[in-house]
């Protein structure tokens with residue numbers, strides 16, 4: 001009952017999270033686009049400028065009319081009413097995301113975060129590590145970008161990336177691949193909302209207070225918030241990728257999942273940068289496709305190069321290893337691995353176990369049952385599960401054998 005309620009709540013939280021996230025990111029992308037497309041007023045000192053408060057203007061065709069937009073300095077004597085603020089999309093995304101994290105990962109002591117084959121952690125340690133990373137990640141990032149290093153982006157940006165990858169490496173010692181990617185996504189996403197809360201909105205509040213006190217428009221408030229706003233803008237694509245990573249088990253559960261994460265973050269930041277540079281860099285499209293192709297090639301290399309055999313690995317049957325790869329590449333893991341997207345039963349220790357089917361009959365799992373379950377899953381539906389598994393009849397006999405060998409090896 002408890003897990004059923006958690007399941008339903010996670011549906012609601014996920015829907016709110018996705019809608020709020022789209023609204024937030026949509027705003028961020030649209031505002032950056034408008035900023036980059038503003039037509040500057042003529043900078044002619046001699047001619048009388050009829051509108052000295054104007055910073056730029058822009059016309060946009062939408063919904064059967066033209067939106068004529070002007071960006072201008074605010075006159076403290078004529079503060080516009082109503083004035084729209086943009087923050088609740090961000091806060092709602094974070095709040096629903098935190099609730100989702102709890103309903104998907106933190107229930108049952110955070111066992112869905114863990115990977116039994118890595119270092120064991122019991123009690124509330126998994127949740128503690130996860131929450132600690134989210135809070136600690138923000139404190140470290142915020143402190144780093146308050147120091148003088150923020151003037152030296154050539155150092156501060158690679159240092160920030162190195163910190164993210166160290167965190168991923170650390171979590172990879174304990175968490176399963178999917179939880180590692182989501183943890184890093186949650187850490188980066190939390191930094192984004194904390195940027196909105198403690199830099200962007202705080203500066204806007206100070207700015208509005210100074211205007212209401214009758215002081216002239218002071219652009220320095222905007223400058224302070226701009227750096228954090230740009231961070232948010234550039235890490236949007238990587239965070240979106242990380243949040244969707246439950247659908248890419250072949251990447252999250254790969255042996256080199258942490259270097260792959262690094263390639264993904266760097267290339268997606270680069271993609272956003274090239275999209276923004278299209279107004280002044282003519283070759284941007286070539287560079288953008290070049291980046292994507294280079295990233296795919298790098299990921300393909302990281303996926304395919306054999307790892308150093310670990311002691312004892314020589315004893316692992318090659319059929320089991322091939323089966324494990326198929327389990328990822330065929331998308332079995334997406335439905336069967338523990339976590340939010342889990343549609344199917346846990347397959348740990350399935351061989352020789354007794355299963356109860358939808359018609360209440362009992363069956364002892366042997367090789368023949370496993371084969372049938374893969375090739376024609378509708379023949380026997382496990383009690384309590386929807387008949388959602390697609391038939392994998394297209395797999396060759398050898399591949400089925402390898403998958404069965406892998407399933408048998410799951411203890």
Ligand code: HEC
Pocket residue numbers: 327330331332333334335336343344345346347350355370373374377378380381382385386387388389390392403407
């Ligand atoms: C779209 C989600 C989905 C995918 C993909 C999927 N499964 Fe399943 N699987 C299920 C569901 C749901 C069930 C339980 C219902 C049933 O018995 O068909 C199930 C049942 C099973 C069972 C029987 C489990 C038991 O407890 O008796 C096995 C074995 C299995 N799947 C293996 C695989 C393998 C191997 C793959 C990849 C080749 C795979 N599944 C891909 C959803 C999926």
